[in-house]
Amino acid sequence: MSGDAVKAISRxxxxxxxxxxxxxxxxxxxxxxxxTLDALQGPFKTGPDVTKAxxxxxxxxxxxxxxxxxxxxxxxxxxxxKRLGKKFxxxxxxxxxxxxxxxxxxxxxxxxxxxxxxDFTQQDNVDCLACHDTTSxxxxxxxxxxxxxxxxREIPPGSGKIVQPPNLAKIAQQVGKPGRNNCxxxxxxxxxxxxxxxxxxxxxxxxxxxxxxxxxxxxxxNMVCADCHTFNDHQPSGSRYAVRATDSxxxxxxxxxxxxxxCESCHSATPxxxxxxxxxxxxxxxxxxxxxxxxxxxxxxxxxxDWSTGGKRGPDGKPLYINDDHGHLIYSAEKGDFKYAENxxxxxxxxxxxxxxxxxxDKIDDSRILEINRVEGxxxxxxxxxxxFKVMHGKQPYDTVNKTLVVNHVFGKDDTAFWTNxxxxxAIQAGMDYAGLPYSGKFGFIxxxxxWFITHMVAPKEKAVPCGECHTKSDEGRLAGxxxxxxxxxxxxxxxxxxxxxxxxMAIFGGLAHAAVRITIARRNRRAS
Amino acid sequence: xxxxxxMIYKRFERFWHWSQAILIxxxxxxxxxxxxxxxxxxFGRAVELHTLFAWTVLTLWAFTIVxxxxxxxxxxxxxxxxNVDAMIRYYLYGIFHGGKHPFNKTVLQxxxxxxxxxxxxxxALMGPMIWGSGLxxxxxxxxxxxxxxxxxxxxxxxxVHVVGAFTITTFFFVHVYLTTTGxxxxxxxxxxxxxxxxxxx
Numbered sequence: 096m097s098g099d100a101v102k103a104i105s106r107x108x109x110x111x112x113x114x115x116x117x118x119x120x121x122x123x124x125x126x127x128x129x130x131t132l133d134a135l136q137g138p139f140k141t142g143p144d145v146t147k148a149x150x151x152x153x154x155x156x157x158x159x160x161x162x163x164x165x166x167x168x169x170x171x172x173x174x175x176x177k178r179l180g181k182k183f184x185x186x187x188x189x190x191x192x193x194x195x196x197x198x199x200x201x202x203x204x205x206x207x208x209x210x211x212x213x214d215f216t217q218q219d220n221v222d223c224l225a226c227h228d229t230t231s232x233x234x235x236x237x238x239x240x241x242x243x244x245x246x247x248r249e250i251p252p253g254s255g256k257i258v259q260p261p262n263l264a265k266i267a268q269q270v271g272k273p274g275r276n277n278c279x280x281x282x283x284x285x286x287x288x289x290x291x292x293x294x295x296x297x298x299x300x301x302x303x304x305x306x307x308x309x310x311x312x313x314x315x316x317n318m319v320c321a322d323c324h325t326f327n328d329h330q331p332s333g334s335r336y337a338v339r340a341t342d343s344x345x346x347x348x349x350x351x352x353x354x355x356x357x358c359e360s361c362h363s364a365t366p367x368x369x370x371x372x373x374x375x376x377x378x379x380x381x382x383x384x385x386x387x388x389x390x391x392x393x394x395x396x397x398x399x400x401d402w403s404t405g406g407k408r409g410p411d412g413k414p415l416y417i418n419d420d421h422g423h424l425i426y427s428a429e430k431g432d433f434k435y436a437e438n439x440x441x442x443x444x445x446x447x448x449x450x451x452x453x454x455x456x457d458k459i460d461d462s463r464i465l466e467i468n469r470v471e472g473x474x475x476x477x478x479x480x481x482x483x484f485k486v487m488h489g490k491q492p493y494d495t496v497n498k499t500l501v502v503n504h505v506f507g508k509d510d511t512a513f514w515t516n517x518x519x520x521x522a523i524q525a526g527m528d529y530a531g532l533p534y535s536g537k538f539g540f541i542x543x544x545x546x547w548f549i550t551h552m553v554a555p556k557e558k559a560v561p562c563g564e565c566h567t568k569s570d571e572g573r574l575a576g577x578x579x580x581x582x583x584x585x586x587x588x589x590x591x592x593x594x595x596x597x598x599x600x601m602a603i604f605g606g607l608a609h610a611a612v613r614i615t616i617a618r619r620n621r622r623a624s
Numbered sequence: 625x626x627x628x629x630x631m632i633y634k635r636f637e638r639f640w641h642w643s644q645a646i647l648i649x650x651x652x653x654x655x656x657x658x659x660x661x662x663x664x665x666x667f668g669r670a671v672e673l674h675t676l677f678a679w680t681v682l683t684l685w686a687f688t689i690v691x692x693x694x695x696x697x698x699x700x701x702x703x704x705x706x707n708v709d710a711m712i713r714y715y716l717y718g719i720f721h722g723g724k725h726p727f728n729k730t731v732l733q734x735x736x737x738x739x740x741x742x743x744x745x746x747x748a749l750m751g752p753m754i755w756g757s758g759l760x761x762x763x764x765x766x767x768x769x770x771x772x773x774x775x776x777x778x779x780x781x782x783x784v785h786v787v788g789a790f791t792i793t794t795f796f797f798v799h800v801y802l803t804t805t806g807x808x809x810x811x812x813x814x815x816x817x818x819x820x821x822x823x824x825x
Contacts, residue, residue: 369672371671371672371675373765374764374765377765561666561667561668562666562667562668562671563663563666563667563668566658566660566667567660567663567667568660580778581777581778581779581782583658583659583660583778583782584658584659584667585660586779586782587659587660587786588783588786591783591786591787591790594790595787595789595790595793596790598790598791598794599790599793599794599797601794602793602794602795602797602798602801603797605798605801606798606800606801606802607801609715609801610801610804612720613720616720616721620722
């Protein structure tokens with residue numbers, strides 16, 4: 096079958112798939128009106144009470160969720176075999192959830208992970224509503240280990256603002272498919288605030304325009320996260336520990352694995368009308384051209400986090416906090432120095448599907464900047480493609496003797512938590528003791544880099560990166576840093592250019608000189624006659 | 625002595641020559657932009673036009689090759705070293721001193737001995753070098769299918785292409801200058817347009 100025929104068929108199937116997605120979420124959405132179910136009439140005292148009610152019908156859902164990374168925060172990398180997940184993988188944002196659970200687990204798909212005694216086998220502790228609330232009124236409170244409010248509370252304390260608990264029965268009666276608010280509640284706020292972590296995920300994607308995200312744009316396809324991050328038995332597809340460098344499977348048909356977290360799942364590997372563009376798709380990830388900048392939604396993302404300066408106090412003896420002109424916190428006694436940026440051009444790296452993620456127990460080389468999750472690949476690696484990244488700059492505590500990163504105990508009302516006492520020595524000792532990891536007692540700060548795959552905020556095709564931003568001799572070229580391959584428009588042999596232009600110039604001047612002699616002699620002859 | 629107008633360059637030949645001239649100029653302009661020498665149309669647009677011109681010139685060549693063989697005109701490009709020295713002597717000396725052009729165009733021999741060599745080099749060497757490497761360039765992504773990626777690299781295909789480009793550009797300027805060496809500055813160009821050449825008897 097010719098390439099064109101395959102393309103045409105792929106396109107037809109792509110549309111069928113798209114239509115089935117649309118219909119699936121509209122016409123065939125409901126066969127059950129949850130508001131009429133006896134089990135959901137409430138009232139519900141706690142989140143786990145709601146979960147029990149859900150599980151009284153959906154009797155496999157709890158155990159499905161309990162296998163998912165949303166619950167375990169523990170995952171074996173499919174490419175390196177290394178044990179990762181939030182419990183083990185290092186990062187250069189907040190650090191480790193260990194010893195800081197009540198704060199961090201406000202994004203756990205469960206209730207009550209307060210400390211390391213949490214029972215991961217108790218299915219009533221699964222939080223169904225975080226993902227299935229359709230009213231946008233369900234909120235896990237920041238500091239209660241994944242629970243929502245059950246009583247009115249003044250937040251923050253002393254502010255006089257009383258926050259009311261959500262109406263769990265009403266929410267339970269209106270459950271549905273996860274929307275952007277559900278996923279966004281955690282994934283837009285990674286790193287402790289809106290837009291902080293990813294750069295391509297923030298609250299601007301709740302109601303984005305088409306120009307910000309061509310798929311999610313409310314004035315366009317109006318897709319939600321789960322349209323691409325398809326779930327199978329409550330297991331999400333797509334993982335940043337093992338991002339697929341290339342999806343050689345291509346279009347995902349109904350008979351396939353229902354994993355659509357790649358562009359190719361809907362668009363195929365050769366989606367362009369222009370053949371030369373399709374020629375790029377084996378070496379350049381779609382995202383590299385189609386996401387010209389990240390943090391485009393008007394919300395700045397954090398680009399630098401320097402823990403080493405944390406703990407300063409102002410003249411009044413109180414912990415110091417400094418905001419810049421845009422209202423961004425640029426210094427916090429709790430966390431150190433920050434830098435932010437909007438509309439950021441990604442950095443580009445070869446990536447072959449393997450991420451070398453540092454775990455908090457790994458020996459590190461402190462003689463240079465530590466790359467926390469090096470992505471593997473090069474031009475000579477046929478499986479590698481050029482991918483865009485947000486490269487997060489960090490400086491964070493580590494054990495200078497044992498050469499490991501450390502668990503920093505930041506959150507809590509005890510006398511060791513850094514955010515309460517501003518004493519790194521105590522906070523790190525407490526964190527390492529809690530985690531049961533060896534600690535020499537001596538710490539320093541190491542500069543770190545972390546690669547964040549840029550894969551959301553896909554721009555409309557008109558806004559794709561123009562060819563000349565890579566194919567250029569300019570030092571500002573997007574791929575100026577990737578020098579291990581020949582790229583037309585950028586690379587040339589200077590000696591060949593020299594010889595070539597010399598030949599052209601000699602041809603031109605040779606002609607002119609010859610003409611000059613002809614003219615001169617002709618004039619002289621004319622005068623002579 | 626009488627002057628007779630003789631049809632030297634037939635209609636297809638003139639069409640071929642001038643359309644090829646336009647295409648080559650277009651490919652020089654877009655090609656050196658693709659090479660990164662300057663920015664004019666933007667890389668993407670330059671590539672598109674360059675590719676379009678390339679396919680057009682290849683199509684033109686296909687017709688031209690048929691034309692050369694069916695008309696027997698291919699003989700016009702048969703090289704020889706006889707009288708090349710006379711041509712060189714003319715360009716280096718005779719032309720300045722009112723010497724007579726050592727070659728008379730006829731329908732059977734429309735190219736002087738130097739032209740035969742130069743045009744043969746153009747058709748048999750420079751042309752194939754540029755469109756051969758150009759086709760490899762265009763079908764870069766098909767190399768693995770034929771196992772070619774083990775033997776050739778884009779860098780060296782580009783090298784050959786650029787060598788071809790510089791050679792043709794140099795040829796172009798010399799060629800244009802030499803059109804002015806007829807009895808008057810525009811004689812040669814005029815006969816390339818009208819097809820007629822004035823013959824003295």
